[in-house]
Amino acid sequence: MRRLLLSNDDGVYAPGLRALHDGLAEYAHLRVVAPDRDRSGASNSLTLSRPLSLTALDNGFYSVDGTPADCVYLGVNGVWDERPDLVIAGINHGSNLGDDVLYSGTVAAAMEGRNLGMSAIAMSLCGERHFDSAARVAATLVGAAENLSLPPRTLLNVNVPDLPWEAIKGVRVTRLGYRGPAEKAVPIKDPRGRTRYWIAPQAANADDGEDTDFAAISAGFVSITPLQTDLTRHPARDDVQAWLDAFA
Secondary structure (H helix, E strand, O other): OEEEEEEOOOOOOOHHHHHHHHHHOOOEEEEEEEEOOOOOOOOOOOOOOOOOOEEEOOOOOEEEOOOHHHHHHHHHHOOOOOOOOEEEEEEEEOOOOHHHHHOOHHHHHHHHHHHOOOEEEEEEEEOOOOHHHHHHHHHHHHHHHHHOOOOOOEEEEEEEEOOOHHHOOEEEEOEOOEEOOOOOOEEEEOOOOOEEEEOOOOOOEEEOOOOEHHHHHHOOEEEEEEEEOOOOOHHHHHHHHHHHHOOO
16 A cells, blocks of 8 residues: 655644545555644745654644644654655645645645655645545545656645535646735734734635636636646746846
């Protein structure tokens, strides 16, 4: 059986992680290493200022007092001799669509696995009800993963509509959409009268065209978007060089 490393950003006690584990248990040997608390929005951050604690829990999972990327790093390069064949992050409580991938700890956990040489999948449910549907999608992908050939530094970002299994219409391979500029922070007063700020809600979609992840989920399809960890905007390199040459 294949060896899978599971992690998330919602924390080691999150129902989505348990659903993912239970949905994959009969298909692979599983190791679960996840944050000891909710670390949503942690992105790709690593803890470099202190050592990390890896704690075995009664249910066989391991918790880490760090970020999702920390968890995957320890799950691959920690105390175990066997390296996993595949890293799966999730099931996230809520979508990771469009610009979300820049902030998502779920995507970051999968990306850390890819950076360490593993194949990797980020799994998200676009809601908080039908985790069983997302777990079935994950099991299907794991069953076919040996036949998947991706370019180097590539991972899959999978979003599942929050629907019963029989209501999901199918699967679409998509590109990332994107939202408009973020709104202003929301000020509030704390009990001592000091002003605090909430990060504003997500902005409206600026690009949710037919081939985007936004459109697939809205239509009731699973969205699978290949992501690359190379953020270089290669076509712009000549433009930047020409801009620099103007100063020569």
